[in-house]
Every structure is written in C-alpha cells, then in structure tokens.
C-alpha cells in the first residue's frame with residue numbers, strides 16, 4: 001500500500017500549504033493509490049532517469065545490513081589505530097559526520113588504502129536480505145533508465161542488489177570509487193555522475209534516505225524523494241541522518257518505496 005506525502009508542489013507558488021507534512025502525518029497509515037496527488041504524478045511525468053541510493057533506501061533501515069557494515073568500520077579503525085571499541089566508534093562517527101564517509105576522513109587525515117578499507121567493511125553476511133519482488137516489479141516498470149548512486153563500493157551494491165533480486169534492473173552502479181572517493185553530498189560527485197552517465201538532472205529523479213544528500217539533486221532540478229522507515233520500524237541510523245524530512249529540498253517523503261513507485265506507474 002502506498003504511503004505518499006506530497007510536500008507541496010514547489011513548481012507552483014500558489015499551491016496550497018494544506019497538504020500533510022511528514023512530521024505530523026501518520027507515516028504508518030496507507031492511502032489508496034487513487035489518492036496519489038496529481039501534482040506528484042505531474043512532477044514525475046518527464047522523468048527519464050531514475051536514480052537510487054543503495055543503503056537504507058533499496059532495503060529498509062531496520063535491516064541488519066547497515067549495522068554490520070558499521071561494526072566492520074569500527075573494527076577497521078580499531079585495528080588501524082589500536083583503539084578500543086568505544087574510542088574507535090567515536091572517531092568513526094566524527095569522520096562520518098564531518099567528511100560524509102569514514103573513508104573520506106581517513107583519506108583526508110591519514111594515508112590508507114581505499115581498496116583495503118572498502119573490501120574490509122563490506123565483507124558482511126547478507127543472508128538476512130530477502131528478494132523484494134514487488135520492488136523489483138516496480139523498478140522494472142518505471143519508464144527509462146535506472147542507476148544506483150552509492151557512497152559504498154560497487155561490489156557491495158552488486159551483492160546487495162542481487163540479494164534483493166533487483167540487480168538486473170539497473171543499467172549501472174556509480175560507486176565511491178567512480179566518485180573519486182568523494183562522497184555525496186558533494187556537488188562534484190553528482191556532476192561526475194551526470195557526466196559519466198549522460199544524465200540530464202532536469203529529467204531525473206533521486207531516491208535517498210539521507211535528506212542532505214538531496215540538496216544538490218534538488219538544486220540541479222531532479223525530483224527528490226526521501227525514503228523513511230515505516231512507523232515503529234527500528235531505525236539504526238544516526239539522528240542527523242534521520243533529520244531533514246521537512247527541508248525544502250525534499251519534495252516527497254515515502255515510507256514505502258515500492259508502493260510509491262507502483263503509484264507512479266499506475267497513474268503514469
């Protein structure tokens with residue numbers, strides 16, 4: 001079932017402000033697809049390229065995948081610097097928040113091998129991930145190209161997409177190595193992505209679980225959708241990662257990505 005929140009048609013300055021805001025909207029409740037706002041459908045009408053973040057977007061934030069990667073990063077730092085778990089964890093979170101990824105922090109402040117880091121932290125058990133047939137079906141039916149844009153590694157994205165049964169729907173994966181190790185939300189990384197894949201942001205949509213990663217996409221004209229956990233769903237992410245659903249650069253918020261996409265296909 002679709003839970004979709006049109007945050008107001010930003011293209012129309014006269015649009016009413018009466019639509020529900022995600023902070024107060026009952027995220028766990030679902031709306032019939034027939035109630036999908038027309039402005040949403042209009043906003044997506046000219047989308048030719050569908051761009052998806054991977055972690056906590058194509059699989060839910062209550063998955064144990066991200067905590068596993070998180071723990072591997074902590075272990076990497078502990079091994080590298082001879083730190084105890086708590087100190088390692090604090091350093092990790094400092095790097096992550098300040099530089100966008102822990103890897104970027106390590107590269108800025110120390111000389112470490114990115115290949116070694118990426119292989120180590122993504123070496124996790126993905127057996128908890130199950131194929132998501134409805135998501136696969138929805139992505140398949142979207143008209144146009146589909147790409148993954150992730151701050152993780154290509155191999156991690158591939159393995160994870162395979163587990164979800166959605167790997168064949170994507171034309172390509174733009175990973176942190178393709179980004180020259182400069183993570184989202186850096187503007188240069190989006191530009192690199194647009195250039196490499198010949199994407200016109202004015203005819204593209206971006207789906208992300210971290211609000212600030214939608215700032216540049218929105219500024220460049222992409223349709224921006226924030227993917228949030230379902231009501232009551234455990235969320236492993238940091239408070240700063242969760243914040244920002246009300247921001248102006250977030251056009252739509254959904255806690256049901258496949259339902260959201262199905263709604264667009266139904267009406268499109």
Ligand SMILES: [Mg+2]
Nearest residue numbers: 053055056209
């Ligand atoms: Mg993510």
